[in-house]
Amino acid sequence: MNQISFRKSAFLAVFLVVAFVAGWEGYWRSQNYELAFNDDESLWSYYRSQVYESSPARPVVIGSSRIKFDLDQNTWEQITGKKPIQLSLVGTSPRPLLTDLGNDPNFRGILLVDVTEPLFFTPDGAFPEKQATRRVKAYPNWSLSQQISFRMNRVLESNLLFLDEEGLSLPALISRLPIQDRPGVWPGPRFPLAWSLNRFDRQTAMTRAFLRDTVMQNQVKAVWNDVREHSPKQAVDGPLLEAILNSVKKSVDQIRTRGGQVVFIRTPSDGPMNIGENLGFPRSKYWDRLLSHTGCRGIYFSDYPELSRFRCPEWSHLTPRDAIPFTRSLIPILEQKTGWKIARHSATPPLVSSTL
Numbered sequence: 301m302n303q304i305s306f307r308k309s310a311f312l313a314v315f316l317v318v319a320f321v322a323g324w325e326g327y328w329r330s331q332n333y334e335l336a337f338n339d340d341e342s343l344w345s346y347y348r349s350q351v352y353e354s355s356p357a358r359p360v361v362i363g364s365s366r367i368k369f370d371l372d373q374n375t376w377e378q379i380t381g382k383k384p385i386q387l388s389l390v391g392t393s394p395r396p397l398l399t400d401l402g403n404d405p406n407f408r409g410i411l412l413v414d415v416t417e418p419l420f421f422t423p424d425g426a427f428p429e430k431q432a433t434r435r436v437k438a439y440p441n442w443s444l445s446q447q448i449s450f451r452m453n454r455v456l457e458s459n460l461l462f463l464d465e466e467g468l469s470l471p472a473l474i475s476r477l478p479i480q481d482r483p484g485v486w487p488g489p490r491f492p493l494a495w496s497l498n499r500f501d502r503q504t505a506m507t508r509a510f511l512r513d514t515v516m517q518n519q520v521k522a523v524w525n526d527v528r529e530h531s532p533k534q535a536v537d538g539p540l541l542e543a544i545l546n547s548v549k550k551s552v553d554q555i556r557t558r559g560g561q562v563v564f565i566r567t568p569s570d571g572p573m574n575i576g577e578n579l580g581f582p583r584s585k586y587w588d589r590l591l592s593h594t595g596c597r598g599i600y601f602s603d604y605p606e607l608s609r610f611r612c613p614e615w616s617h618l619t620p621r622d623a624i625p626f627t628r629s630l631i632p633i634l635e636q637k638t639g640w641k642i643a644r645h646s647a648t649p650p651l652v653s654s655t656l
Contacts, residue, residue, distance in 0.1 A: 334507055336497035337457050339390070342450040344435050345442040347502060350385050351401065354409025354560075356640035358382035360401070362394040363414025366567040368504040369496075369617035375627040379643045384412070386502040389432050391489075393419045395548065396432040402551030408558035410640070414565050415590070417581035421536050421544060454500065489523045492516045505620045511613070520614040524573055535580050545593040552594045563638060564590060564598040568608065568626075573615035597637045604633060 337343060354360045357380040361367055368388045377383045387397055394413055401407045419428045494509045495516060510516050536544060552562045566587060569577060581587075583600070591598045601607040606629035610622045618626055635642050 333494060333509075334497050335458070337454075337500045339498040339502060339504075341435060341438045342442065342446055342453075343500070343502065344387065344389075345439045345446075346450065347385050347387055348435075348439050349442075351387075351404075351407055351409060354385060354407075354411075355382070356410050356638070356642050358384060359410040359412045360385045360407075361388055361412045361414070362397040362401075363388040363412075363565075363567075364392055364394065364416040364419045365390040365504060366416055366569070366617055367412070367414035367565065368502065369506070370567045370623050370626055371630070372620070372623040372627040373501050373503045375624045376631070379628065379631055381644055383501055388414060388502075389435065390504065391419070391428065392431045393422050393426075393428040394432065395420065395422075395544070396429050396436050398548065398551045400436045402554035405558070407555065408560045411555060411560060411562045412565055413562060414567055415587065416567075416569075417535075417577055417586055418531060421541065421581065421586055423536060423540060423544075424547070458500075489527055491523055492519050495520055505623070506613070506617070511619060517613050524615060528576060535586075541586075545590065548590065549594045552596060561638065562594070562596050563634065564594075564596055565630075566598070566600040566602075568601045568610055568612060568618060569616050570612050571615040573612075599630070599633055599637060604629070607633070 351360050361371060361384045365388070368386065368390065371384065371386075373383045373386065388394065389397075398411075398413060401411060422428045425433075492510070494507050496504055496506055496510065498504050510520075555562055564587075568574075587598070587600060590596075599607075607626060610618055610626060612618060631642050634640060
């Protein structure tokens with residue numbers, strides 16, 4: 301009798317779990333959310349392990365969120381035959397990643413560094429560096445069990461929407477409850493739940509829901525205004541700026557000595573975001589000095605009509621549709637600047653942009 305009772309209880313428990321999972325998954329699908337992958341330490345480490353396969357056709361890319369949105373990896377692959385190795389991190393300075401690759405004696409590849417001035421030119425150990433520093437420290441300790449778990453999760457995340465830890469996990473949902481913040485405490489930026497997603501290749505893109513919703517776009521603009529209000533009022537200067545430039549030059553020289561190459565890229569921004577960046581970080585004092593100090597080539601979007609013709613719906617990132625012609629236009633500029641042979645002969649000519 302007890303055995304039958306236990307069997308019924310087991311079946312009931314399984315039924316309830318399956319029903320709850322199916323209901324939870326169905327609910328989020330009914331809200332028009334899209335499948336995404338968690339941009340966690342394991343996914344980053346998976347691509348960090350591939351940097352030794354780098355080539356002009358398959359560069360390593362480090363930076364902040366803009367290059368994750370703006371460089372369309374599928375388009376790059378169509379033109380070159382290979383996808384870039386995307387190591388950029390949202391809201392993070394790429395300098396700890398540059399230091400890591402400079403200190404790696406086995407890295408001698410091609411490196412594209414995206415420069416978002418308010419994040420790039422920050423003091424060592426400042427908040428914009430913390431996530432990058434954690435990834436750099438975690439990679440050498442990426443254990444076999446973590447790698448196996450990562451491969452299992454890849455299958456699950458490819459099919460189950462609710463496994464998106466960054467947006468749909470319980471802690472993430474709790475953080476979105478309308479609870480008043482404590483006086484004097486800034487919780488950090490709070491983006492709309494459906495504004496972007498992360499693919500397995502670490503491509504970040506705006507969701508279809510976000511592109512249709514001007515209210516959500518204005519919410520992200522409000523986030524940028526909030527970030528600006530809580531950012532340092534004075535940009536780094538003097539000895540601190542000199543120390544940053546010397547650190548960058550050291551890493552660049554290390555990579556060059558081993559036969560690698562580094563190119564800096566300034567991706568588009570517009571509206572009040574671009575105005576504020578130009579005022580706070582004058583090009584001659586930061587971008588131009590970065591190139592002259594390191595002796596690197598650089599691509600600044602506003603110097604090229606084919607790169608500056610796009611609009612950012614929330615002032616800071618390109619739409620998925622515009623990322624395609626932006627990438628197609630960027631490749632020949634890179635080839636011209638560097639002499640690299642990136643595109644295959646069968647490469648498709650750039651498309652005409654479609655702005656919002």
